[in-house]
Amino acid sequence: MAAPHDSPLRDVESQSIDTHVGLDPDASEHVPSDSHDNEAPQTRAAEEQVQVTKNDIDDPFCVNFEHNDPHDPRMYPTWRKIQICLVTTAQLMWVTVISSIYSFGAHPVAEEFGISDTKARIAAAVFLFGLGIGPVVAAPLSEDFGRVPVMVVAMALVGITQIPCALAPNIAVLIVFRFLGGVFGAASYNAVGTVSDLWGPDEQGWGVNTFTIAAEAGTLGPVIGGYVVQYAGWRWTFGVSGIVTAFLLVVFFLTVPETRAGVILTRRATMLRKQHNEPRYFTLHEKQRAQHTVSALAKEMIGRPLFMLFTEPIVFWFALFDGVNYAVIYIFLEAYPLVFEQYGFNLGQQGLTFLGLGVGFLIAFGLYYFQMKWEAHAGTRRPDGQPTPEDRLLWGIPGGFLFPISLFFFAWTSYPPVPWIVPVIAGATFGISSHILFLLVSDYTVNAYSIYAASAIAAQSFLREFLAGSFTLAAEPMYARLGNQWASTLLAFIGLILSVIPVIFFKFGPIIRARSSFAQELQRVEQEQKEYRNKLASRATTLNEPASAAGTANKEKLASTDPGQQA
Incomplete structure (x- = not known):
């Protein structure tokens, strides 16, 4: 059921989910992919992003969406x-x-x-x-x-x-x-x-x-x-x-x-080249795609994710928690039939008990409203009006502790004469915690790593699927040897250890991120992007040409694109 995530776009598509708030799909069209050079790839990435934007944004042959362009997917009716x-x-x-x-x-x-x-x-x-x-x-x-x-x-x-x-x-x-x-x-x-x-x-x-x-x-x-x-x-x-x-x-x-914005614009550029017999029409997406050699993609999609998985605490610990969370769902595929056959349920009835998990997912889906309210409130207390990545972890604190509690609840109510509905309710409480954790892991990772989120999400997604597949094989012998109650209790104890992860990163996340080489480079890139956006705004004010307002707005949109798409 995976995740970021990854994601999506190269940032979240690898993910599974990988889920992944704050990413702009036009980033790869507006900001070329980073360097795949082994030496200082982050620095080269930042330099290339800024350089290409400055060189190409004013080029009259650079094809982009017009203001309120009906072909821009973001302009579609709701x-x-x-x-x-x-x-x-x-x-x-x-x-x-x-x-x-x-x-x-x-x-x-x-x-x-x-x-x-x-x-x-x-x-x-x-x-x-x-x-x-x-x-x-x-x-x-x-x-x-x-x-x-x-x-x-x-x-x-x-x-x-x-x-x-x-x-x-x-x-x-x-x-x-x-x-x-x-x-x-x-x-x-x-x-x-x-x-x-x-x-x-x-x-x-x-x-x-x-x-x-x-x-x-x-x-x-x-x-x-x-x-x-x-x-x-x-x-x-x-x-x-x-x-x-x-x-x-x-x-x-x-x-x-x-x-996909870049693909739409590339088709438009192709049409313009044919209509006007003018080969100079181009898109930034085409320039970026030309850099995507097999070796470059291998370094980006495999090398860096593995490096981040074993060197970045945020990536590793949240990947581990998310992986165990995901694995438990697949372990339940083994545990539920063992539990509910005790109540005389046939195969179809045993399958229906999984709807309890779905109810929990839907409850957590609705609870996201309150998390969004908290983030908005937290942003008002910041100088820039934006919430920090750690603000996105708040609901993960109760969600993290609900994870082992729900598993203990399931373990010691999953046998007659306890009514069958009780372990189903326990499954619903697990569903609440599972959805919260699944969403916050990707959300926090993307906001913590921005332009490097793709690699982080890819690492988390790989570990998540690997753990889920491995636990699927281990579930049957584990429940056979330990019994229903103690096998589920073992999972609860593992969850109890992991439940402190959101608390630790909520409190110490800024310190941990400050020590990350990726986060430090990200800070520099964002500062350069901010300076360039200010230059564009200043240029638009100086020119003061109403006729070019749409084009200026388009350029500002291009320059303000969240660099989190690239990794």
């Missing part, structure tokens, strides 16, 4: 933005359902192929591993060639992989095509990039919150899969997956336009 967002996030929602719909099919697969349940669950784990690896390819492709073509091709391939899964003659075929399905399905996490394409940084909160809910929709997998396995057999879990994937793909293809 209803149109919502429609695009919902259709796009539906792709992500279904991919996360596919990741978990197989959970009730593992045991029948083991019986049919004569293997252990643990080996049968490898097919569940590898899908998550694929989701962790896929963004390395999907993110830059989406950024360079557009959201729509990448999503259409990827989701078509997801649908195709369901066919050999449904017809699999042995576990090896099932494992291979489940893994490929996860790799292709990772493109659906570009949905968070679409959110940022449509709304500015100050308007993205609820869109990203919706993305997060979609990424958690894997809890619907057992609800559907339980009844499918019970009445049609495990092979039809893949049949249903393929049919729904095809339907959603058709809806997406017919109703969603390209929203």
Whole structure:
């Protein structure tokens, strides 16, 4: 169900979620990608960003959106933005359902192929591993060639992989095509990039919150899969997956336009070059794309994320907490059937108990309103009127402590004669904490690292999917050896240790960020960007030419683009 995140855009598309407030989709069009030189990459990144902006912003052949341009996705009517967002996030929602719909099919697969349940669950784990690896390819492709073509091709391939899964003659075929399905399905996490394409940084909160809910929709997998396995057999879990994937793909293809600003403008530049027979028309997106060699992308999408994961405390500790949070959800795919079969529930009824988690997600979705109010209030107390990254952690403090509390609650109420509804309620309380943590990790990381958020989110996403896949394999033997109560209690103790992370970073986050080489470089870049915006504003005032007001506004929009898109 992953995440930033990453994200999205290259910043959050890798993520999963990666969720990721404050990112401007035009940044890669307006600010070229950073250097991939091994020596001082951050410094080179800043220099190239400022240099290209200064050299190109006044070029009359640089194609950009006009003021209130109807082709600018951010100028679409609100209803149109919502429609695009919902259709796009539906792709992500279904991919996360596919990741978990197989959970009730593992045991029948083991019986049919004569293997252990643990080996049968490898097919569940590898899908998550694929989701962790896929963004390395999907993110830059989406950024360079557009959201729509990448999503259409990827989701078509997801649908195709369901066919050999449904017809699999042995576990090896099932494992291979489940893994490929996860790799292709990772493109659906570009949905968070679409959110940022449509709304500015100050308007993205609820869109990203919706993305997060979609990424958690894997809890619907057992609800559907339980009844499918019970009445049609495990092979039809893949049949249903393929049919729904095809339907959603058709809806997406017919109703969603390209929203990636740089790609739209590149098409416009191509048209102008042909119409006027003038080869000098260009976009900054084209210049950036020319820098995207395989080696450059490898350093950006693999090298730096791994470096940040093991050297940046913010990245590592929140990746660990987010990974455990995500892994517990997939452990519940094993734990819930064990718990609720004690109450005589059949497979379909066992699947319905996962709706408790969904209720918790929805409650936390609504609680985000109060977090946004707090951030706005906190911003009024700052000299610049903006909240700090740590202000975004406030609701993570109670959310972090609710995490182990809910697991203790579940562990020691999950057996008769305790009524079955009680562990379902415990699952709902976990859902509240899970959604809060999932959203705040990406939100805090993006705001702490800005132009380097892509690498940070990519690292967190990889660890999250790796832990979820690994815990999926460990869940069955862990519950068999420790028993339902003590296995869940072990998870609660792990959560208790991790629950102090939001508190520590809420209090000491500014000190930790000040010691980060990435944060120090970010401060310098932001200062240079601020100085350049001031120069543009001064130039507009001096010229005082009403006829050029639209163009000036466009340039100011370009210069003020949040550099957080680049990483």
